[in-house]
Structure formats: structure tokens, C-alpha cells
Amino acid sequence: MEKNSVLEETNKSLNFIEVIIEKDLQEGKNDGRIQTRFPPEPNGYLHIGHAKAICLDFGLAKKYGGLCNLRFDDTNPVKEDVEYVDSIKADIKWLGFEWANIYYASDYFPQLWAFAIRLIKDGRAYIDEQSAEDIAQQKGSPTLAGTHSPHRERLIEENLSLFEKMNSGELAEGAMVLRAKIDMASSNMHFRDPIIYRIIDHPHHRTGTQWKAYPMYDFAHGESDYFEGVTHSVCTLEFVVHRPLYDWFIDRLVESGDDVSGYRPHQYEFNRLNLTYTIMSKRKLLELVQGGFVRSWDDPRMPTISGFRRRGYTSDSIHKFIDKIGYTKYDGVVDMSLLEHTIREDLNLKSPRVSAVLNPVKLIITNYPDDKEEMLEACNNPEDERMGSHEIVFTKELYIEREDFMEDAPKKYFRMTPGQEVRLKNAYIVKCISCKKDEAGEIEEIYAEYDPQTRSGMSQSNKKVKGTLHWVSARHNICAEVRIYDRLFDVENPGAEKEKKFTELLNPNSLTVLSNCRLEMELATAKTYDNFQFQRLGYFNVDPDSTADKLVFNRTVSLKDSWSKIKDKK
Ligand code: ATP
Ligand code: MG
Numbered sequence: 001m002e003k004n005s006v007l008e009e010t011n012k013s014l015n016f017i018e019v020i021i022e023k024d025l026q027e028g029k030n031d032g033r034i035q036t037r038f039p040p041e042p043n044g045y046l047h048i049g050h051a052k053a054i055c056l057d058f059g060l061a062k063k064y065g066g067l068c069n070l071r072f073d074d075t076n077p078v079k080e081d082v083e084y085v086d087s088i089k090a091d092i093k094w095l096g097f098e099w100a101n102i103y104y105a106s107d108y109f110p111q112l113w114a115f116a117i118r119l120i121k122d123g124r125a126y127i128d129e130q131s132a133e134d135i136a137q138q139k140g141s142p143t144l145a146g147t148h149s150p151h152r153e154r155l156i157e158e159n160l161s162l163f164e165k166m167n168s169g170e171l172a173e174g175a176m177v178l179r180a181k182i183d184m185a186s187s188n189m190h191f192r193d194p195i196i197y198r199i200i201d202h203p204h205h206r207t208g209t210q211w212k213a214y215p216m217y218d219f220a221h222g223e224s225d226y227f228e229g230v231t232h233s234v235c236t237l238e239f240v241v242h243r244p245l246y247d248w249f250i251d252r253l254v255e256s257g258d259d260v261s262g263y264r265p266h267q268y269e270f271n272r273l274n275l276t277y278t279i280m281s282k283r284k285l286l287e288l289v290q291g292g293f294v295r296s297w298d299d300p301r302m303p304t305i306s307g308f309r310r311r312g313y314t315s316d317s318i319h320k321f322i323d324k325i326g327y328t329k330y331d332g333v334v335d336m337s338l339l340e341h342t343i344r345e346d347l348n349l350k351s352p353r354v355s356a357v358l359n360p361v362k363l364i365i366t367n368y369p370d371d372k373e374e375m376l377e378a379c380n381n382p383e384d385e386r387m388g389s390h391e392i393v394f395t396k397e398l399y400i401e402r403e404d405f406m407e408d409a410p411k412k413y414f415r416m417t418p419g420q421e422v423r424l425k426n427a428y429i430v431k432c433i434s435c436k437k438d439e440a441g442e443i444e445e446i447y448a449e450y451d452p453q454t455r456s457g458m459s460q461s462n463k464k465v466k467g468t469l470h471w472v473s474a475r476h477n478i479c480a481e482v483r484i485y486d487r488l489f490d491v492e493n494p495g496a497e498k499e500k501k502f503t504e505l506l507n508p509n510s511l512t513v514l515s516n517c518r519l520e521m522e523l524a525t526a527k528t529y530d531n532f533q534f535q536r537l538g539y540f541n542v543d544p545d546s547t548a549d550k551l552v553f554n555r556t557v558s559l560k561d562s563w564s565k566i567k568d569k570k
Contacts, residue, residue, distance in 0.1 A: 015327040017056065017234060017268055021064055024231070030263055034066025035231045038092070038099075039221070041073045042084035042205075044282030045297040045304045046091045048318065048339075049273040055322045056234055056270065058097035069228060070099035074106045075220050077204035085205070087297070091305040095315050105220050106206045108227055112215045113167075115223060116178060116197060118256055120159045125196065126152055127162040129176045138184075139192050145185035146192045152181060166199050167213040173199045178213070182248065190245045194218060222246040225265040226253055233265045236272040237331055243267050270327040276336045277487040278303040279495045284502055293506055294488075300543075300554050301488045301510050311485070312531050312541030312556030317346040333493060340557045347531055347539040347556065352380040352387060355425065355470045356519045356534040356553075358482055360399035362474060363416075365430060367449045368396040373476075377457065378426045378522075381533075390522050394427050397474035399518045404469050405446055407435060414467035416446065422467040425535060429454035429465055470535045477518040480551040483543065484512040519551070526551060533559075 014022065025032060038057040040050065061068035070092065074080050092099065119125035128135060128151045140146035154162075163178055165171055178197035186192055196219040203209050225233045239246075246267050254264055274280055285302060288294045297304055300311035308318065321342040325334050355378070374394040380387040400416065409417035416422050421431045430448040438444050454463055487507050491497060494505045523532070531541045538558040545552045 015056075015270075016329065017060065017232070017270065017327060018063070020268065021060060021232060025064065030231045031261075033229070033231055034061060034064040035229055036061050036066065036068045036234060037071045037103075037225065037228065037230050038068060039071045039073045039105075039224075039235075040088050041076070041079075041282075042081065042088060043076070043079035044084055044286050045087045045302075045306055047280050047282065047285065047303045048275065048305060048308060049280040049303075050091075051095060051305055051318050052273040052322050052325070052327075053234070053236070054092055054095055054097060055319060056327060058092070058095075058099075060232065060234070061100075062097075066231075067100040068097070069101045069103055069230075071103040071105065071224060071228070073217065073221065073224075074104055074204070074206065075214055075217060077200060077202045077214070080205050082205050087306060091309075094305065094309060095318065103224070103228060104206060105215075105224050106204060108220070108224055109207060109211055109215070111227060112220055112223055113213075115253065115256075116163065116215070116219075117160065119180060119196075119252065120163060120178075121156060122252075122256075123156065123181065124252065125159070125178055125180050126154050127159050127166070127176050128152075128179050128193075128195075132174060135177070135179075135195070139189065140184070142187065142189060148184055149179070149193065152193070163197070163213070166197065167211060169201075169212050171199055171212075173201050175199060180219075180249075188241060188244050190218065190242055191248070194245060218242055218245050219249060222249050222265065222267070223253060225267075226250055229263070230265045231263075233267045235267060235269055237269045237329065238272070239267065240269050243269070269329070271329065271331050273325065274331070274333040274493075274495070275303060275339065276333055276492045277489050277494070278336065279489070279502060281495070284495075287503065291503060293503060300483070301485050303488075309529075310543065311554050312347075312529075312539060313343050314346050314350070314531070317343040320346065336487070337561050340561065343557050344539065344559070347533065349381075349383055351531040351533045351539060352390075353378070353382075353533045353535050354520055354522055355392060355472050356480075356482070356517060356523070356532075356537065356540070357399045357401055357470065357472050357477075358514050358517045358534075358537065359402045360472075360516065360518045361402040361405060361443055361446060363398045363400045363430075363446045363448060363471065365396050365398070365450045366433065366447050370396055372396065373473075376426050376455070392426060392520050392522070393473045393476045394424075395473040395475050398424070398471045399474050399477065400424075400446070400469055400471045402443070405432075405435070405443060407443070414465075415469060416448070416467075420467075421463075421465045422469055423454075423456075423465050424450075425468050425470050426456050427471070428452070428456075429463055470537075472518050472520045474518075476521050478521065478524050478551065480517050480519050480523070480553055482514045482517045482540065482553045482555065484514065484555045486510050486512075517553075523551065531556065 036057045058068045128149050138147045177195045179193045182191045184192045197213045200214045298306035298310045375391040378392045379389050404415045416432050418432050428450040430450045432448045436445045490507045494502045526542050528544050539556040540553045543552040543554050
């Protein structure tokens with residue numbers, strides 16, 4: 001094999017950023033040092049899109065023996081809060097990653113201030129007192145050069161004193177801004193004298209009221225990377241157009257410093273994660289929480305990491321999902337059913353099988369002794385023998401699902417209907433005889449006879465039936481609440497909808513609460529977040545709302561992807 005094809009061969013399993021890193025390592029760049037960062041703004045809880053960035057930032061450092069720092073990009077005090085800082089840390093840990101250090105962009109406020117002063121002194125920045133509208137108007141368009149601000153040639157001394165004033169508290173927000181003096185005719189709009197400092201009159205969650213002038217993202221980000229020694233600064237594709245400005249500021253920093261090592265950080269961009277039937281924007285997710293459209297940031301319908309965790313998703317399943325979708329340089333939308341497929345695969349291997357009846361109706365086995373209690377063996381997981389088995393009590397009176405009975409059934413109905421035999425899972429074959437209805441015609445009780453020779457595991461019985469139903473003993477069960485979730489939005493891409501506001505696109509039936517579910521006794525000791533497969537129904541986990549008196553379960557995901565089928569029929 002030629003050298004190039006060997007390289008291509010190994011590159012197949014690498015994502016494009018890993019290819020860049022391996023090349024940098026081969027060339028001995030930055031003395032072989034690999035340093036990344038995950039830079040969230042603490043203005044909301046992390047969503048699964050952030051998990052994709054986390055897996056890359058922390059994953060690269062882990063794979064190449066480097067460092068990944070957690071850096072809070074806290075340059076806008078109005079939207080930020082310690083609650084978000086804490087939740088972000090918890091989510092990263094839950095995903096199984098550890099940061100080398102925690103940094104805050106706000107820790108660099110003094111250095112950023114000093115750098116801004118240097119730019120002013122070098123004639124590369126000026127104070128503009130125009131309104132935001134005037135500044136925007138003078139920007140021009142991608143095909144039309146902008147016009148110079150009347151303040152562009154202000155004297156350095158005056159710029160310096162006005163910059164001090166911006167931070168003194170005596171000026172109102174919007175009174176003036178500091179702009180970098182670059183090129184109002186540049187084809188890159190970000191070069192047209194970008195704003196680098198603005199006045200914000202709001203206490204900061206870390207620096208309090210010490211500062212009134214705050215750096216803009218573009219100004220603070222690359223500088224923070226440089227101060228920390230980041231080598232590979234990875235972000236999403238919308239920052240491609242910001243990269244020249246990122247580099248421009250770093251050029252200014254490098255030329256003003258005395259570091260001769262040649263070190264400088266580089267920005268690389270990958271495709272952000274978009275998922276169908278949900279949105280990936282902290283701002284919009286905050287609106288859902290504040291507007292009461294969901295209960296909290298960790299509402300199991302939310303695409304937040306904490307929402308998925310509460311819903312019963314495992315950290316493993318999120319990693320596997322992110323591996324499946326990979327990292328590319330073009331944007332797209334991933335089908336939610338791929339994520340659901342991944343959690344199903346994971347829980348299929350891990351979760352014990354139990355019986356739960358969500359919508360119970362009584363089944364009476366007329367020929368079974370009144371007081372008999374029989375312990376039957378129930379396999380915990382047919383996928384994994386090591387998970388063993390548990391016992392389930394069989395009695396004369398049971399509960400089955402209301403949906404599993406039909407009085408006048410069509411031919412291919414293999415569940416319970418008079419005259420037909422079905423198997424009760426882990427127990428006997430029973431034949432329905434009749435049923436009793438109330439005045440409204442609602443089924444009250446179903447009657448059946450069992451065949452004692454057909455107990456599961458008995459070798460002498462080779463009777464075959466088409467249907468198997470789950471059940472619980474009417475005398476031995478626990479009553480629980482079960483929450484069933486559906487898509488949060490009715491439309492596939494709510495973020496792209498132009499006609500209506502996203503909150504008008506919510507699915508009104510995204511939550512159904514079932515409060516009289518009957519679960520087998522095995523679940524009495526279930527603990528918060530434990531995952532189970534409720535046989536024939538799906539994967540469920542214990543919600544933290546559970547109390548000593550009443551367990552609450554979430555349906556993580558149904559057993560089959562019924563959604564795609566329904567969608568195809570529409
Ligand atoms: P949002 O608009 O939801 O607030 P953001 O990009 O402003 O997202 P940050 O807190 O600035 O959120 O993001 C931290 C990191 O996570 C950034 O590097 C960003 O590029 C990345 N990130 C954000 N959203 C996604 C996404 N949907 N897919 C992949 N990475 C993302
Ligand atoms: Mg942001």
C-alpha cells in the first residue's frame with residue numbers, strides 16, 4: 001500500500017478534526033500539546049446539541065492525552081446565573097467527562113480591558129457615540145461597502161478617557177460603544193468595525209457591580225483561548241464567518257506580547273446538531289420554561305441533557321447516538337427516531353423486564369382456587385441470562401390491559417376475546433368465557449378458565465397460542481402514576497417555521513398522565529432513575545417526583561418505532 005492510501009485507510013475511522021490533530025501532532029505543533037475547551041454561556045441548561053460539542057471537546061483531549069477546560073463564557077450578565085453554572089457542571093459529569101480546570105471569561109476582564117486599551121493606543125479602536133440604528137445603517141451590505149462613523153478618527157486621548165467613562169457607571173446603556181477600527185469595505189461583514197465593548201448596567205453573577213463595560217463574544221472568545229493556551233478551539237459552523245476576526249484579534253495579541261514560541265490557537269468548525277420535532281436553542285427553551293409550556297428545564301419532554309436523564313436516557317445511549325451521527329462540515333437535521341432507536345438498543349440489554357398494567361380491567365380465572373397464591377418465575381432479561389429471574393404472584397383475580405380485550409373481535413385479533421385462548425406471560429393459557437358490563441356498556445370484569453397443564457416451563461404442554469398478554473395479580477400489586485410522552489412539537493422542524501411562533505407549534509398532547517396503573521410487587525423497591533422494560537409496553541424509569549406512597553414512572557420510549565409508521569400513513 002502506498003503511504004497516502006495507508007493514511008486514508010486510518011483516516012476512515014477518524015473524524016475530520018481528529019485528522020487535523022493527528023497531522024498537527026506529527027508535525028510537532030505546539031510542542032505536541034493538545035488543549036481544547038468547552039465554552040458554554042451560563043444562560044440556560046445544556047441541550048443535546050451541547051452534548052455533541054462536549055463529546056468532541058472532552059473526547060479529543062482524552063484521546064490525545066491533552067487537556068480540556070470548562071470555560072464559562074460569561075460576558076453578558078443580564079442572562080446569566082449560578083443555577084446554570086451548576087447544572088452545566090452536573091450535566092458534563094453525568095456524560096462521564098472531567099475538566100482539567102474551570103475558567104470564567106469574566107476572570108479575564110482585566111486582561112481584556114488592558115488589551116482594548118492597547119488597541120486604542122495603537123489607533124485600532126475608537127469610541128462611537130452613535131445609536132445602534134445608525135451604526136447598523138452604516139454597516140452597508142455584503143455587496144455594498146459601509147460608511148465611516150463620524151467618530152472614527154477621534155483622538156487617542158479622547159478615546160481613552162471615554163473608554164474609562166464607559167466603565168464608570170455615569171453613562172446609560174447604549175450611550176457609546178468601543179469599536180475595532182478594521183475595514184468598513186471588507187467583504188466579511190464582521191470586519192466592518194465590530195463592536196468590542198458595550199455598557200451593561202446589571203450585576204454580574206461573579207464580578208458583581210465592578211464592571212459596567214463588557215466585552216463582546218467575538219472579542220473575548222479568541223483572547224480567552226489564547227490566555228489559556230487552547231490549541232484547537234472547536235465550535236459550530238455558524239462561526240466560520242467569525243474566524244477571520246478571531247484570527248485578527250489573535251494576531252494583535254501575538255504581536256503585542258513577547259511570546260516567541262509561535263503558539264496560537266486555531267478555530268475549527270463542525271455541524272451543529274438539529275433534531276426533528278424539537279428545538280436547540282437555550283433562549284427558546286427558556287421561553288418554554290418561563291411560559292409554563294413545560295414544567296421545568298428537566299421536564300422529560302425537553303431536549304436538555306437533564307430532560308433526557310430524567311426521561312430515562314442513559315449517558316451511554318447519548319454517547320452512542322453522537323458516535324452514530326458523527327461530525328461533518330455541513331448542516332442537517334437528524335431524525336429523532338435515530339436517538340430513540342439508540343436508547344432502545346441500550347435499554348434492551350440493560351433493563352429488567354417487569355409487568356405493569358397501565359389501563360387495568362379485572363380478569364377472573366373462574367376455575368382457579370379462591371385463595372391460592374402461586375409464585376411463578378419471570379426471566380429478568382432474555383438478552384442476558386446473567387440478569388437472572390424474579391418471582392411474580394399468580395392469583396384468581398388479575399388485572400390486564402383494557403386494550404387487550406374485545407368482546408366482538410375481528411378475525412385476526414389474537415388477544416382476549418370470548419372463545420379464544422391466549423397465554424398469560426410466565427403463567428397459563430386461559431380461555432375467555434364472558435364479560436360483565438356496566439350500564440354505560442363499559443367492561444367491568446372479564447371471565448376466563450385456565451388450563452393447569454399449560455404453566456410456562458412445563459414440558460408436557462405443547463399447546464400453542466397466538467397471543468401472549470401481560471398481567472398483574474389484583475391482590476398483589478402497587479398502584480403508580482405513569483407519564484406517557486409524545487413529541488414536544490407537532491411539526492418536524494419547529495425552528496424553521498416562519499409563519500407561526502414556535503410556541504404555537506407545540507403538540508398539545510405531549511403529556512398523558514395515567515394515575516391508576518398497576519405494577520407487579522417487584523417494583524415496590526425501585527429507586528429514582530431505575531430503568532425497566534414494562535413488557536409489551538416500552539421502557540420506563542422512576543421519576544424523582546415519586547414519593548414513599550406513590551411511585552411515578554416516565555415512559556422513556558415505546559418498544560417499537562410506532563411514530564414513523566403513523567407519520568407515513570398521514
Ligand atoms: P444556544 O443558542 O442554544 O444558546 P449557543 O451556541 O449559544 O447555543 P453556547 O453556550 O455558546 O450555546 O455553546 C457552547 C458550545 O456548544 C459552543 O461551542 C457551541 O458551538 C456548542 N453548541 C451549541 N449548540 C450546539 C448544537 N446544536 N450542536 C452542537 N454544538 C452546539
Ligand atoms: Mg451563545
